[in-house]
Amino acid sequence: MVIDFFANYIKEQLGIVYERGNYYQLEKRLEELAKSENCSSIEELALKARNGISGNFKTKLLDLATNNETSFFRDPKIFEMLEKEVFPHFIRHKMHEIRVWSAACSFGQEIYSVLMLQQELAFGARPEIREFVATDISEKALKKAAEGIYNHVEMGRGLNPHLQNKFFNPAKEPNHWQVKVDLRRKVNFKSQNLLDPFNHLGKFDLILCRNVLIYQTVDKKTNIIDRLYDQLTEHGILVMGVGESMIGLSNKFEQLTFGSVSIYRKKQNVAKKAA
Numbered sequence: 001m002v003i004d005f006f007a008n009y010i011k012e013q014l015g016i017v018y019e020r021g022n023y024y025q026l027e028k029r030l031e032e033l034a035k036s037e038n039c040s041s042i043e044e045l046a047l048k049a050r051n052g053i054s055g056n057f058k059t060k061l062l063d064l065a066t067n068n069e070t071s072f073f074r075d076p077k078i079f080e081m082l083e084k085e086v087f088p089h090f091i092r093h094k095m096h097e098i099r100v101w102s103a104a105c106s107f108g109q110e111i112y113s114v115l116m117l118q119q120e121l122a123f124g125a126r127p128e129i130r131e132f133v134a135t136d137i138s139e140k141a142l143k144k145a146a147e148g149i150y151n152h153v154e155m156g157r158g159l160n161p162h163l164q165n166k167f168f169n170p171a172k173e174p175n176h177w178q179v180k181v182d183l184r185r186k187v188n189f190k191s192q193n194l195l196d197p198f199n200h201l202g203k204f205d206l207i208l209c210r211n212v213l214i215y216q217t218v219d220k221k222t223n224i225i226d227r228l229y230d231q232l233t234e235h236g237i238l239v240m241g242v243g244e245s246m247i248g249l250s251n252k253f254e255q256l257t258f259g260s261v262s263i264y265r266k267k268q269n270v271a272k273k274a275a
């Protein structure tokens with residue numbers, strides 16, 4: 001089956017597993033890619049792919065494999081926890097200037113939600129953000145995140161009028177709004193596949209890695225979480241998606257629970273891996 005070829009490539013490149021039951025999703029997207037690549041069918045697209053997948057073709061193929069579903073203040077309890085538990089934790093540890101990483105930022109709503117939350121808090125009750133790094137594997141998602149332009153449906157998902165007026169300007173296109181430049185300027189966007197080494201990004205005080213590991217096999221999840229641990233500063237915090245859990249993946253984190261949601265703090269004094 002020709003879809004197997006693409007499913008295998010996607011699994012190898014991104015770790016995303018498409019089960020046969022979900023091939024219809026892939027098929028629809030591959031048909032569109034075939035058209036845009038001037039191929040008459042997915043079979044012809046596969047012939048082209050077998051000669052090598054690189055450049056723009058590779059970017060488009062990886063883009064179509066990702067699910068970029070996101071929204072402003074997705075899972076609001078997480079943001080309440082950032083405000084009431086995580087930011088005070090940083091202040092208590094005298095971490096007044098933090099580095100933050102959104103490790104699968106998609107279209108950017110997660111980044112701007114954290115920045116808006118931080119800006120809304122009074123000086124003294126908030127750490128300043130020294131650097132906000134935002135990464136994703138999808139070029140399409142990174143481009144949109146960096147532009148920070150959203151339509152009225154996207155704006156309606158999680159934003160209130162106060163935040164809209166304070167942090168957005170009307171964009172050129174009707175019914176679209178753009179994040180103000182001073183907020184966009186705070187973010188450093190980079191392409192990063194979480195399967196590849198990411199230690200060059202440096203250490204972070206707060207890592208958001210939400211709703212991306214769900215697509216990975218247990219082995220790959222364990223490996224990524226192990227490496228995220230290494231990227232956290234001593235009192236660093238890891239935030240995962242509300243439906244995701246560390247159970248069976250790592251015992252190097254302490255779980256902090258707030259109502260129905262949890263975040264993870266580095267356990268202190270975890271023995272270093274043998275070299």
Ligand SMILES: C[S@@+](CC[C@H](N)C(=O)[O-])C[C@H]1O[C@@H](n2cnc3c(N)ncnc32)[C@H](O)[C@@H]1O
Binds near residue numbers: 066106110194
């Ligand atoms: C469902 S979105 C999550 C967005 C945001 N974190 C949230 O929770 O709303 C998943 C994102 O993970 C990205 N992604 C998938 N596989 C990836 C990989 N191997 N490395 C980096 N990003 C990946 C996708 O491109 C997509 O933008």
